Amino acid sequence: MSAKNMRENRAIKAVLEKRVKCVKVKIGTSEIKFFIVESSNKEKMYVVLPGLYCSCPDFLFSVRFREQGEKCYHMMAVEIAVKEKRYVEIEIDKENLLDRIIYTFLGRLETLSKAR
Numbered sequence: 001m002s003a004k005n006m007r008e009n010r011a012i013k014a015v016l017e018k019r020v021k022c023v024k025v026k027i028g029t030s031e032i033k034f035f036i037v038e039s040s041n042k043e044k045m046y047v048v049l050p051g052l053y054c055s056c057p058d059f060l061f062s063v064r065f066r067e068q069g070e071k072c073y074h075m076m077a078v079e080i081a082v083k084e085k086r087y088v089e090i091e092i093d094k095e096n097l098l099d100r101i102i103y104t105f106l107g108r109l110e111t112l113s114k115a116r
């Protein structure tokens with residue numbers, strides 16, 4: 001199987017397992033939206049800007065550095081989820097968001113929540 005097909009399969013699986021989330025954040029009177037995709041073991045989550053960027057290592061190393069395809073499977077998952085309207089919507093306030101962002105960039109939800 002090609003790398004592209006493997007990514008596609010993982011993307012479809014992520015959508016079916018409801019691991020694609022659209023996060024809405026209310027900041028004062030305005031609202032921002034972005035997507036996250038949970039890893040298959042749900043220990044990590046990655047921020048996805050559709051068609052542009054994903055915070056996972058595969059995007060950084062395979063897609064950007066080695067130029068193996070244009071998207072990681074998280075980006076594909078978001079595209080499929082948007083097309084099929086099969087993402088989970090989450091609303092979050094600003095404080096929670098900032099906590100989540102820190103976890104996301106460190107990539108280790110589990111460890112951090114235990115340390116609190």
Ligand SMILES: [Zn+2]
Pocket residue numbers: 046054055056057058059072073074075
């Ligand atoms: Zn990714």
